[in-house]
Amino acid sequence: MSNRLLVSTRKGLFTLAPASGNDWKVDNVDFLGDPLNLAMRDPRDGALYAVLNLGHFGTKLRRSDDDGATWTELSVPEFPEGCTLFANGFAAPHDARSKERPAVLMEIWSLEAGGADQPGVLWAGTIPGGLFRSNDRGASWTLVRSLWDRPERAKWFGGGKDEAGIHSICVDPRDTQHVSVAISCGGAWTTRDGGASWTNVSQGMRAAYMPPEMAFDLDAQDPHRMVQCPASPDHYWVQHHNGIFRTSNDCTRWEECENVQPAGFGFAVAVHPADPKTAWFVPGVKDEKRYPVDSKLIVTRTRDGGQTFESLSQGLPQDHAYDVVFRHALAVDETGSRLAFGSTTGGFWTTADGGESWTQLPARLPPVYAVCFA
Amino acid sequence: MPRVLFTPHLQRHLACPPQDVDAGTVREALEKVFAASEPLRGYVVDERFRLRRHVVIFVNNRPITDREGLTDAVGPTSEIYVLQALSGG
Numbered sequence: 001m002s003n004r005l006l007v008s009t010r011k012g013l014f015t016l017a018p019a020s021g022n023d024w025k026v027d028n029v030d031f032l033g034d035p036l037n038l039a040m041r042d043p044r045d046g047a048l049y050a051v052l053n054l055g056h057f058g059t060k061l062r063r064s065d066d067d068g069a070t071w072t073e074l075s076v077p078e079f080p081e082g083c084t085l086f087a088n089g090f091a092a093p094h095d096a097r098s099k100e101r102p103a104v105l106m107e108i109w110s111l112e113a114g115g116a117d118q119p120g121v122l123w124a125g126t127i128p129g130g131l132f133r134s135n136d137r138g139a140s141w142t143l144v145r146s147l148w149d150r151p152e153r154a155k156w157f158g159g160g161k162d163e164a165g166i167h168s169i170c171v172d173p174r175d176t177q178h179v180s181v182a183i184s185c186g187g188a189w190t191t192r193d194g195g196a197s198w199t200n201v202s203q204g205m206r207a208a209y210m211p212p213e214m215a216f217d218l219d220a221q222d223p224h225r226m227v228q229c230p231a232s233p234d235h236y237w238v239q240h241h242n243g244i245f246r247t248s249n250d251c252t253r254w255e256e257c258e259n260v261q262p263a264g265f266g267f268a269v270a271v272h273p274a275d276p277k278t279a280w281f282v283p284g285v286k287d288e289k290r291y292p293v294d295s296k297l298i299v300t301r302t303r304d305g306g307q308t309f310e311s312l313s314q315g316l317p318q319d320h321a322y323d324v325v326f327r328h329a330l331a332v333d334e335t336g337s338r339l340a341f342g343s344t345t346g347g348f349w350t351t352a353d354g355g356e357s358w359t360q361l362p363a364r365l366p367p368v369y370a371v372c373f374a
Numbered sequence: 375m376p377r378v379l380f381t382p383h384l385q386r387h388l389a390c391p392p393q394d395v396d397a398g399t400v401r402e403a404l405e406k407v408f409a410a411s412e413p414l415r416g417y418v419v420d421e422r423f424r425l426r427r428h429v430v431i432f433v434n435n436r437p438i439t440d441r442e443g444l445t446d447a448v449g450p451t452s453e454i455y456v457l458q459a460l461s462g463g
Contacts, residue, residue: 056428056462057384057417073388073413078421104420 001374010034022352039374042113044336051108075355077132086154112169115176117144118337138181147198155219158185171232182226187218208242224267225327239269257306262293268330277305282325297321305328315358323347328370342368376452401444428462
């Protein structure tokens with residue numbers, strides 16, 4: 001069972017360890033003062049990876065092979081010469097984005113290990129919307145041109161960022177040639193041949209922020225976060241800009257969960273590792289305001305595949321709470337009982353009973369960007 | 375020869391002592407510095423060798439004018455300061 005939490009924040013990487021009972025404590029801080037987009041542990045070899053997003057000096061990737069005692073700087077994904085960003089039709093003429101321009105790495109927005117049968121393989125999703133593959137544990141990276149060169153990329157656009165970005169990468173545990181990614185904004189895409197070819201699999205997602213006749217445009221979709229159930233990999237959940245969507249047929253068709261209370265808006269989603277009908281969300285007021293409904297922080301949980309949702313609030317602040325939980329900041333462990341999430345205002349909560357009750361970490365963290373059990 | 379000096383904020387991440395390099399432009403100077411320390415490149419310029427948005431370079435106490443091509447001339451006694459821009463936080 002995972003007995004460590006990696007919490008990536010605006011001011012460093014915080015490692016949490018179990019304390020008494022179900023409590024957790026801050027056990028270590030790495031990169032104090034530096035912003036981290038995310039961190040992860042490779043389950044195949046135990047290596048830790050940290051993605052720094054230095055305000056002045058750019059995105060950096062570091063790996064630890066000794067459980068965090070020392071960190072080695074790795075290469076970062078770089079766009080090859082000739083890669084360009086399309087002119088952005090939404091940009092004003094004086095805006096540089098209104099013209100075609102060279103693509104350069106802005107951020108690493110997702111990082112996932114390849115399959116158990118692919119030692120050394122890593123996938124990285126970036127802003128702008130590139131997918132990169134490393135075959136050597138991050139020592140070198142190659143842009144997946146088959147996705148980057150899709151003509152539909154001209155229709156992608158930034159959601160909360162200046163450029164589109166890939167924030168979710170799901171490697172099918174049954175077949176590691178089957179990889180699905182989600183893009184804000186560009187929909188969900190999948191490959192079944194290890195990245196040689198790609199298909200947009202956003203059928204059923206709805207974009208209310210587009211003109212009505214474009215609401216179901218596959219490339220206009222803004223899945224905020226996509227997760228795949230490890231034990232039932234045909235089942236995925238998406239927390240979308242417009243609500244909650246699920247598929248039980250391997251992304252052939254997404255179904256929108258209706259009448260989700262108190263709100264269907266949010267960024268994060270976690271799926272139970274063994275039960276595809278159980279998932280958790282942290283709702284907020286849609287869509288540009290983004291704070292907990294009635295200023296009460298809750299987690300919503302469905303256990304029937306999205307037919308109904310429970311509001312879980314025990315242990316969470318119910319008075320003047322303005323915590324927003326970003327897309328990578330909610331995590332569930334391999335048992336499905338323990339979850340953890342952190343907020344934009346530095347609150348951090350854990351549960352050991354599937355969300356029935358929550359305990360706040362006795363620390364005021366920097367803004368939390370990503371959480372994972374490791 | 376021109377001398378290239380780096381902000382202590384950058385030295386926190388990797389070694390970058392002052393270096394004297396034979397160069398006629400800022401780009402030539404940086405290329406020689408990066409040839410000796412490849413990881414340093416990505417901290418100062420992007421993959422198109424344009425100066426990062428929140429990095430500034432001063433030559434003889436004047437900010438360079440060509441952030442994309444780094445063609446600003448340097449002389450034998452020039453001091454090239456690579457600094458963080460406060461716009462980056």
